[in-house]
Structures are given as structure tokens and as C-alpha cells.
Amino acid sequence: MLGIIIGVSAVIFINSVGAGAQSLIFNQIKGVGSNLIGILPGGSEEDGPPASVMGIIITTLTNDDALAIAKQILHAESVTSYVKGTGTLHWQAQTADSSFNGVSSSYIVTEETEVGEGRFFTEDEARDLSRVIVLGSQIKEDLFGDQDPIGQTVRLKKENFRVIGVMKPRGTAGFQNYDTEVFIPLLTAQKLLLGIKHISFMRVKIDKEIYMDDSVEQIKQILRDRHNISNASEDDFSVRNQAQALQVLGSVTDALRLFMAAIAALGLLVGGIGIMNIMLVAVNERVREIGLRKAVGATYKNILWQFLLETTFISFFAGAIGIILGIGFSFLAALIVRQLDYDWDFVVSWQSIVLGFSASCAVGLIFGIYPARKAARLEPIDALRYE
């Protein structure tokens, strides 16, 4: 009975937490902006992850592609190229590990984010290979504490950078903590720190959502022209809009949830075996009762159903307790996560309740069969004589 309770509540809990986490990630991604188109180097299936996600470096995408897109796409509000790297920032005796982003000056427009103190770098600074840096709020905190960072010089990969701004706190989206990132001009990052000509990816912000699909097609065409590709199946880039990204992410997290629910189901199985044992003991304890029932006219089927109903009732009951506990735990988890300042939805889907309930009843039925058959097969005379 305890096994079933734990199993069912685990199913509910995992589903609820999974759904909550999923909606949290979705909301954060949507917060980035739903009018974004992402362009990644390397071809990919429509709904599979592009090669660059797997850590394969592809050098075919360049900032010139970004400039061409910015020029040719009518509805492109901004186009931002990105390169990424990691390094340790030094200021006086303080250090902070960060991931640095070489980005176009359009970054704050594309990402709809804001600078808290100071300013972001300008297009001119970006073009001139300026050694300026904008810090994430957490990095600023780590390096400078309460001191004013603007105008200070920090070292990153043996190069000096002048701090010109600090981003507003933005929090975590998916697996990315924006507040531990720093931003430097794209060209500076490419030439000074990384020694590369390609970019990691680019993002295009479209002014209105209705132009998204057209723009995606146009971007693909521009890139094919520029990369001399005649056949779409040979694309060396992937163009994704937000909706597709959400789909990919959704399928990944769904799989994860399913996997965890399967583990919870294992708990149910163990619970089922527990119920079977309880019922076998019950059958042994009630041998005389079974004998008497048979003596006064109970048939094989009567006894079989009596015991099957009993196990099903027990597991039904255990399932109900499990569901209540599961909802309770999920609610508790939601409260705790909200305390940590995340925008967490408390979701208990009716599917998971139905699943939990029917699973527990099924377990009761299946594991009740053996003890019930054992009871029903007793000879009345042996059962009556049993001491």
C-alpha cells in the first residue's frame, strides 16, 4: 500500500515539476522575444538540433552574412552576430569566471535588454576594434562589489578592457545565466581573443510577427546565394524561429519527463508486489472464511471477484492518497521555487491524475489475480478444516 502511495505521488510530482520547469523555460525563452530568428552554422533536420549544438565547429557563417541580411531583409529591425568564449576577468586582486560574448552593437535591441549603469558600445566602437566591455550584473558584483566600475580597466585573456557599462540583472534562461556574461564588440572578440573570422550564430529581430515566415525564407535564400548553394538539402546553415526552438526544447523536456515518469512507474510495480503479498497473507488468514463461503454456496467466480475487488479497492484507496500527496508535494515544490524568485507555474495536469489513478487500479487488478485465484481454488473442505 505504501509502495502504491509513493509510486502514484511520485508520478504526479514528477509530472507537475516537469511541467512547471518546462513552462519556466518556455516563459524565459519567450521573454527573449518571440520575433527572433536564429541562424546557426551547419545544416540540420527541421526539428533536430543543429550540428553546432553538439560542439562541432563550423566556420561557414560570417558577419558579412549578417550585414547582407541586415541590408536585404526589409522587416529586419536588427541583426546581431555572436561569438562566444570563456575566460577569467581580473580587476586588481579580484577575479571572476565568465563567458564572454562578442556581439554587434545591435545586441540590446535584438535581445530587448537594458543597460543598468553606463552604456553599451556603439557601432563605431565595434567597427574600430575598441577594447570596451559591458559587464553582467553578477560579474560586476563579484569584481567590484559596491564600487563604481565605469572607467575601470579589467583584464580578459591578457587584454585590457575599459568598462563602459553594466547590464541590468536578467536572470537565468534555460541553462544560460545572463548575469555572469560580459559583452565586447564582435570584431574585438574575433581578432583579439579568439583569432577567428566566423561567428557562432546570429539573431535577427523582425519588426512584426506576421513577417516571420517570409523573412525566414528570404534569409535562407540570401545565405544560399552567398554560400553558392543550389539545393536546400545542402544548406550549411540552419534558420530557426522561436516557435521551432520551443518545439525542439519541448520534445527534449517531454522525453525527460517521460523517462522520469517511467522510473516512478517502477515504484508502482514494487507497490504492486507489496499488495500481492498483503493479499496472500490475507488469503491465508481467511482460509476458513473462504471455506465457509464456499459451503454456503459461493462459486469459484464469487470468491475470485471478492478478492480482486478487495485488492482493487486497496490500491484505489492507496492511489487516491498518492494523488493527494503528489499534489501536495508539487504545491510545496512550487512554493519553494517561488521563494527562490522564479516565475514558477503550479501545474497538475488531469492526465497525470488519470494516469496515476488508472495505474494504481491496474496494479491492484494485476497483482490481485494471483492471490484471488489461490483463494478461489481452495476446496471448501480443506478450507473448513484448516487450522
Added chain:
Amino acid sequence: MPLIKITDLCKDYANDGVLTKVLHHLNFEIAKGEFTALMAPSGSGKSTLMHILGLLDRPTCGIYELDGKDVTKLSDDELAELRNHKMGFVFQSFNLLPRTSVLENVKLPLFYGHAPIDQHDELAKRALESVGLEHRLHYLSNQLSGGEKQRVAIARALVTNPEVIFADEPTGNLDSKSGGQVMEILQTLNQSGRTIILVTHETYTAEHAQRIIRLKDGEIVSDEKVRDRKTAGDGLIK
């Protein structure tokens, strides 16, 4: 036509490959309305015979005709059906459902029978009245005295209005007063036309019947009418 007719009936038990012959080729008849006692010392097969007559067990050989019909070839379900509406059982150890009310205990056979469910309470109450326990309807079976328990068991045996009641040492666990009450009830039932088969090892108890069949080592040693029949209520000594 006799209610029960036994022809060449025998019963063997195989225990760990050792064959034990419990009953040897028995022949007898019991008429409708007869009060018969099966008497024998312990371990001489009288309970086995009662179980076979009560369709709780099957004979190894021979024919058992109930109401003119051979019942040795019937399926388990058919036997259960016959037990339900033709027979009632009273056991030495009462066999009531523990932690269950008197009324529910008496209703139990109806649950497996054909009587409409809205009559169950009424039938059970009437059966309990006939054993003088109408004031104990909602007591739990374990709150009753031994004599009361056995009377509940008799009510349970009566509730389906069976033709024959089997009583297996019904006074065995009772004091003489309670035992007397039980025998009185059985005699009253017999007077109202019911067939009673009583199993006992006590001559005194057996002499409440009209006829005694004595068994020894699985064989009938005598089968005779009771000349000096005891009437319950005149001081039954256990």
C-alpha cells in the same frame, strides 16, 4: 423416493503416496423429514461422510443420489448452487465471520443465492427469530456467547430455507445448557418437516434423533431407530 440414497459409496485419501481407505462401500437411504444421527468414535470417517453428503467433498467411488439425481458428476459450480439452496451447515466451531454483525452473518448465504436483495434483511430476521436471537441483530459475532454463536449459525443454515440441515458436532463446543437449546431448536426444525443429519460421537446427543447410523472404521455397524428418544429441554448432559 428417498431424499438421500447412497450406493456402494467409498472414500480414499492419498497422503504422501500412502492410500488411506476412510469409507468402505456404504449403502443407506435417508427419507425426507427424517432426523438421523451419524455416530462414531473420532477418526472413523463420520465427518468425511457428512462432507460427502453435504457436497463439500466428492466420493472416490459409488453413487450419491440427492432427490433422485446422481450428484457425483456435477461441476463445482453446480455443487455450490445445490449447497446454497438445498443445504444448511452447522459446524462444531460455528464458523461465523468475525467482526461482522449477526445480521450480516445470517445474510451471507443469500448473497450467493437467488433471493431478491430487498428481501435479504427480512429473511435473515425471520431466521434469527426462529432461533430466538431477534434481539441480537446488530451485535458483532465475537460479542456473543458460544450458545448464541451456534444459534446464529443455525439461523444462517436456515435462511435459504433448505431441505436438509447438516450439523457436525453442533454441541461439541458448548456447555450442556446451550447444547440443550441447540438440540431443542434442531428438534423443532425437524418437527416442522426439515431433514436433519446430525454428526456426533455422544450417544446421549445422538438419541435426540429418530435414527442412528453407527460407523466404525469406515463401515456401518448398525442402523436402527431410537427406541427411547430424548427430548431436549429434559436436562441434556454433555
